[in-house]
Amino acid sequence: MFWSADADTSAVLLTQSPITLPTAGNLSSDLRDPAARSDDQGEHMLLAAGNQTIRLVRLAGVPPGTPLAALVPLDIDGFDRIEAIDRLLRGLLGRTVPNDRRLTQQQKRRHRFMLQATDGRIDGATYRDIAGVIFGVDRVASEPWKTSALRDATSALVKDGLAMIAGGYRALLRHRRRA
Structure with a gap:
């Protein structure tokens, strides 16, 4: 494509x-x-x-x-x-070609988690189940779920993943801008 x-x-x-x-x-x-x-x-x-x-x-x-x-x-x-x-x-000219720097390693990891979380949510998984897969079951179980920062992070991953699927993925084609 x-x-x-x-x-x-x-x-x-x-x-x-x-x-x-x-x-x-x-x-x-x-x-x-x-x-x-x-x-x-x-x-x-x-x-x-x-x-x-x-x-x-x-x-x-x-x-x-x-x-x-x-x-x-x-x-x-x-x-x-x-x-x-x-x-x-x-x-x-046969010289070393620098890597395309549109996404950092951290951004690539977060995008992977966003799609993974969204895919799980679309398949009917709960936010807690998704968090267990992404962050680890032991880490999720180590604190109360209702007040957990992992709950908020998982919710944000799903929300951002849905936005990416709805067309936000096109931003990946553009380079980052320094403010």
């Missing part, structure tokens, strides 16, 4: 290189994906770089085989696009 380029800010947008730029040394010939898929946005490709995958979108109307340039819209997502372009260039 490919997300729209406006939703996935880690997608590198490729357009035809301006004629004012030299074409010698353009790395666009290395950008081939036999499994590429086309839609009204353009051709969506995946490039394996080290232990990760970089998503590319050759915009509609750009002829195959022409030298390419990366496009960075001048908006709040520009920094995300620049980071994606940096990862692409490093991959094409």
Whole structure:
């Protein structure tokens, strides 16, 4: 599944290189994906770089085989696009590609718990049962359930998981912003 380029800010947008730029040394010939898929946005490709995958979108109307340039819209997502372009260039040049930093390990763990808690709740599990699976039965039993912080945490996990299922998951496609 490919997300729209406006939703996935880690997608590198490729357009035809301006004629004012030299074409010698353009790395666009290395950008081939036999499994590429086309839609009204353009051709969506995946490039394996080290232990990760970089998503590319050759915009509609750009002829195959022409030298390419990366496009960075001048908006709040520009920094995300620049980071994606940096990862692409490093991959094409055989350098170490840094990991995509959209989610920290703690955020990944919390998202996993959110989905696990929501899945349990949809299947009819009580909040206490869910808390026992996520936090451990002994820890849940160690304090009164009605006033337990684990009860509140479990309720929040289910609530946030339902919000994610209702469309909030799209926020995962965007990079974190520093305040």
